Amino acid sequence: MQIIKNIEEMQALRGKMEGSVGFVPTMGALHQGHLTLIRQARAENDHVVVSVFVNPTQFLPGEDLEKYPRREEADRKICDLAGVDALFMPEIGAMYHDDEVKLKAPAYLGYILEGHRRPGHFDGVVQVVMKLFNLIRPTRAYFGKKDAQQLRILQKMVEDFFMSVEIVPVDTVREEDGLALSSRNVYLSPEERERALSISRSLKRASRLVMAGETDAEAIRLAMEDMMREIDVEYIAVVDRDFRPLERVKLKETIILVAARVGHTRLIDNIWI
Numbered sequence: 001m002q003i004i005k006n007i008e009e010m011q012a013l014r015g016k017m018e019g020s021v022g023f024v025p026t027m028g029a030l031h032q033g034h035l036t037l038i039r040q041a042r043a044e045n046d047h048v049v050v051s052v053f054v055n056p057t058q059f060l061p062g063e064d065l066e067k068y069p070r071r072e073e074a075d076r077k078i079c080d081l082a083g084v085d086a087l088f089m090p091e092i093g094a095m096y097h098d099d100e101v102k103l104k105a106p107a108y109l110g111y112i113l114e115g116h117r118r119p120g121h122f123d124g125v126v127q128v129v130m131k132l133f134n135l136i137r138p139t140r141a142y143f144g145k146k147d148a149q150q151l152r153i154l155q156k157m158v159e160d161f162f163m164s165v166e167i168v169p170v171d172t173v174r175e176e177d178g179l180a181l182s183s184r185n186v187y188l189s190p191e192e193r194e195r196a197l198s199i200s201r202s203l204k205r206a207s208r209l210v211m212a213g214e215t216d217a218e219a220i221r222l223a224m225e226d227m228m229r230e231i232d233v234e235y236i237a238v239v240d241r242d243f244r245p246l247e248r249v250k251l252k253e254t255i256i257l258v259a260a261r262v263g264h265t266r267l268i269d270n271i272w273i
């Protein structure tokens, strides 16, 4: 596996890659969720590139940019074992220039839910992913459904800018007890982790209600809220695949999303119905 920190080296290596290139962008502290994306990329492409870059422009002032977990050594080993061809780990100064041209997330999709709670976050995401796509020129890029709104916005970016990369959505990987894997889970104390379980349990409850014939979004929301009384719920949203609010759940068209704070840690999760 090649470890690349430099832009020119990345471009040169990409130039030599023939056939399809699968790309998995990450912020590192790799876990089983990331590994699932990497494995799928490995299975579907001739070459696999993973990036580890804690992108400063998607963090708001006061968020966890400085203390975001960094595990460079472990990340290298995981990628190497997973058969990654190139691990791209650029410095911030290599990725960003002074007074840049800036992309903006879509006015609706980028400013509801996560975008409303974290204004500017998705602007930073599209900025960095556009840069990474232009450097790596992937055939396919793999993103987790766990970050459902990010996934939809990036699909939109690719459509809106007529880009030729295929965005591949990957199901959320969970711990045995249901907690969605996240690099931020390391912040949770054992007691907080226990309370955090109410997020995935409430989503499971929602899916059971739907399977039992409940379609009323408000009834589902209330049932979920009831299960998450021990944590600070920021939102519970029942939306369609374009993130328009739904009053009635429609099978194969609905996403139910939760954002909540458990202690100082902000967690998101969702279920696709």
Ligand code: AMP
Residues within 6 Å of the ligand: 025, 026, 027, 028, 033, 034, 036, 037, 142, 143, 144, 145, 146, 147, 170, 171, 172, 173, 174, 180, 181, 182, 183
């Ligand atoms: P991150 O390093 O958190 O920016 O995540 C990098 C990629 O991994 C994103 O596409 C995430 O959606 C995806 N990802 C993170 N957690 C999970 C998970 N539990 N299951 C599947 N994909 C995930």
